[in-house]
Amino acid sequence: MSSLDWxxxxxxxxxxxxxxxxxxxxxxxxxxxLLAGRRMRxxxxxxxxxxxxxSAITFLSAPGLGYADGVRFVQFYLGLPxxxxxxxxxxxxxxHRLKVYxxxxxxxxxxxLKTRSIAAVLFLIQRGLAAGLTIYAPSxxxxxxxxWNIYWTNLVIGVLVIIYTTSGGTKAVGYTHFLQxxxxxxxxxxxxxxxxRALPAELGFGDAVFVAGxxxxxxxxxxxFDPNNRYTFWSGIIGGFFLQLSYFGTDQxxxxxxxxxxxxxxxxxGLLFNGFIKVPMxxxxxxxxxxxxxxxxxxxxxxxxxxVEEQKLREGVHAEEFAGLEERHQEVxxxxxxxxxxxxxxxxxGDPGAIVAAGAExxxxxxxxxxxxxxxxxxxxxxxxxxxxxxxxYIFLNFVIHFLPIGVVGLVLAxxxxxxxxxTAAELNALASTSFVDVQKRIFGRGGGGEVRASRFLTxxxxxxxxxxxxxxxxxGSLIEAVNILGSLVYGTILGIFMVAFxxxxxxxxxxxxxxxxxEIAVVCCFLFTGISFLWYNVIGCVLVAVLSLLLQxxxxxxxxxxxxxx
Amino acid sequence: VSDRKPPGKHSTEExxxxxxxxxxxxxxxxxxxxxxxxxxxxxxxxx
Numbered sequence: 001m002s003s004l005d006w007x008x009x010x011x012x013x014x015x016x017x018x019x020x021x022x023x024x025x026x027x028x029x030x031x032x033x034l035l036a037g038r039r040m041r042x043x044x045x046x047x048x049x050x051x052x053x054x055s056a057i058t059f060l061s062a063p064g065l066g067y068a069d070g071v072r073f074v075q076f077y078l079g080l081p082x083x084x085x086x087x088x089x090x091x092x093x094x095x096h097r098l099k100v101y102x103x104x105x106x107x108x109x110x111x112x113l114k115t116r117s118i119a120a121v122l123f124l125i126q127r128g129l130a131a132g133l134t135i136y137a138p139s140x141x142x143x144x145x146x147x148w149n150i151y152w153t154n155l156v157i158g159v160l161v162i163i164y165t166t167s168g169g170t171k172a173v174g175y176t177h178f179l180q181x182x183x184x185x186x187x188x189x190x191x192x193x194x195x196x197r198a199l200p201a202e203l204g205f206g207d208a209v210f211v212a213g214x215x216x217x218x219x220x221x222x223x224x225f226d227p228n229n230r231y232t233f234w235s236g237i238i239g240g241f242f243l244q245l246s247y248f249g250t251d252q253x254x255x256x257x258x259x260x261x262x263x264x265x266x267x268x269x270g271l272l273f274n275g276f277i278k279v280p281m282x283x284x285x286x287x288x289x290x291x292x293x294x295x296x297x298x299x300x301x302x303x304x305x306x307x308v309e310e311q312k313l314r315e316g317v318h319a320e321e322f323a324g325l326e327e328r329h330q331e332v333x334x335x336x337x338x339x340x341x342x343x344x345x346x347x348x349x350g351d352p353g354a355i356v357a358a359g360a361e362x363x364x365x366x367x368x369x370x371x372x373x374x375x376x377x378x379x380x381x382x383x384x385x386x387x388x389x390x391x392x393x394y395i396f397l398n399f400v401i402h403f404l405p406i407g408v409v410g411l412v413l414a415x416x417x418x419x420x421x422x423x424t425a426a427e428l429n430a431l432a433s434t435s436f437v438d439v440q441k442r443i444f445g446r447g448g449g450g451e452v453r454a455s456r457f458l459t460x461x462x463x464x465x466x467x468x469x470x471x472x473x474x475x476x477g478s479l480i481e482a483v484n485i486l487g488s489l490v491y492g493t494i495l496g497i498f499m500v501a502f503x504x505x506x507x508x509x510x511x512x513x514x515x516x517x518x519x520e521i522a523v524v525c526c527f528l529f530t531g532i533s534f535l536w537y538n539v540i541g542c543v544l545v546a547v548l549s550l551l552l553q554x555x556x557x558x559x560x561x562x563x564x565x566x567x
Numbered sequence: 568v569s570d571r572k573p574p575g576k577h578s579t580e581e582x583x584x585x586x587x588x589x590x591x592x593x594x595x596x597x598x599x600x601x602x603x604x605x606x607x608x609x610x611x612x613x614x
Contacts, residue, residue, distance in 0.1 A: 027579045074606065078603065080598070081595050081596070081598065081599045082596070082599070084595065085592045085595050085596070088588070088592070089588070089592070129578065182571075213609070213613035214613060216613075218609050218613055219605045219606075219609065219610055219613075220606035220609050220610050221603065221607045221609075221610045222610075233603070263580055263581065264580055265580050265582075265583060266581075268583070268588070269583070269584075272591060273601075274593050275598075276595065276598055279599070279602050280602065283602075283606075531589055
């Protein structure tokens, strides 16, 4: 990295922290510290919601998915706009009317303390572990590609976030989200423009789109109904809807963002704006990956984008076979390049028959190239069973480091840091809110004076835990995947509790609590003993809580509190 | 719950853009439908 890149990166990070501390000053009571005094406008809420959801991995992994698998991942977000509408019509007015600090407070109002507690505790476990991974995941990629020390990278991200989140609370988080989204959008927008400029001069934008489409990278919609296929229209619109509904409606890191709205209208507009923008934004990031793919049709890519794993393979027992694969990879690359030029000539000549013939030849070469990548991944796994055999997260950053100009590299890295910090800040803020309001103050009755001081202390504590978990994560091996999937294991159950609260007014706390415990056991069994895609866990957990609550209510009555207008 | 502030009517609400929430929600669905159609056409054009 050049000095200019370091200046851009360091300058951006220092500016974010100073801006956060400055904008967050003056929070003297709990309302000011945990809810920014409920004074935020819709555009700040909208960008804050988007910055919370978009972690560094979003900007590293999504272009890699666009490269390796095409843009079909966009279907994952199709349920999001529907979820935004449902939340605006149901949860937002209720949360505002009750003036709650956390989503879980509402559950005690509607059911009882034990139902509030189970939802709060499930959230604290899941989000507490996820906060560590939000720091660890980008640090790992940066350390592999840039040779940075992973422990120091974890520490720098974590400490910077703790400084402004502790100092200014939710107000600092909201305003820095605004700034961070501007940095992220500038970095990604500039990278996109420069990728198009880096394509061969004879290749226009239309040609690039045509090549990406012919090579299977513009596969945006798949209407097949296969529960084991992770990304289809149906899994996105149904499974994605339930996932987004639980994430935005019951996860305090998101609920805490729109509770800061100065009115129901401002909170609703923030959510709806997110619903308008999220799907096209995600498509743009995936499309960027597809353009990186087109770029690498004219500049030879590495066989595997993770240089550390590639090096281990070169030095391992499978070195000879890998050398053969590299040689074949180069041959296939040259043939493929010629066939792309044939396809483009046929397109320019406007000859449909020649286009079909050239397209078929090209697809054959693409299959050969994919076979080489698949075999390389198999060798990496055979060489080291603990190794990560997917290089998706490394593709975009690898391109940035090697092909983008000085200064822009620093800006893209600043965008990645900003994304990591924005998600982590929202998580620490939500963890502190929930552990103070739902645990310390409600269960142990330790409220009273010094509420802001106690919330600050909890923010530092959760921040320290997140950093410690990030430092330890590299030793967890395959457990990382389990932690990643934890969100899907608990979201459905939590959503089910909230759905019963909103829709079934005759169901009480005993029935919903028992149903939640049984549903959680069933979801864990699905994870352990079936191959069902994780998006469906949200549907299963939610439906089970709803159905079991209705069945159990006649035999487990009691703890029922009705909220006027809750249905 | 002892620490909760008393529930009350929410503060003065501004009118939503387009005049009503139902229209705004409908616009959200129309936007989603338009995106799905665009994605479908994109996919079909390369099949």
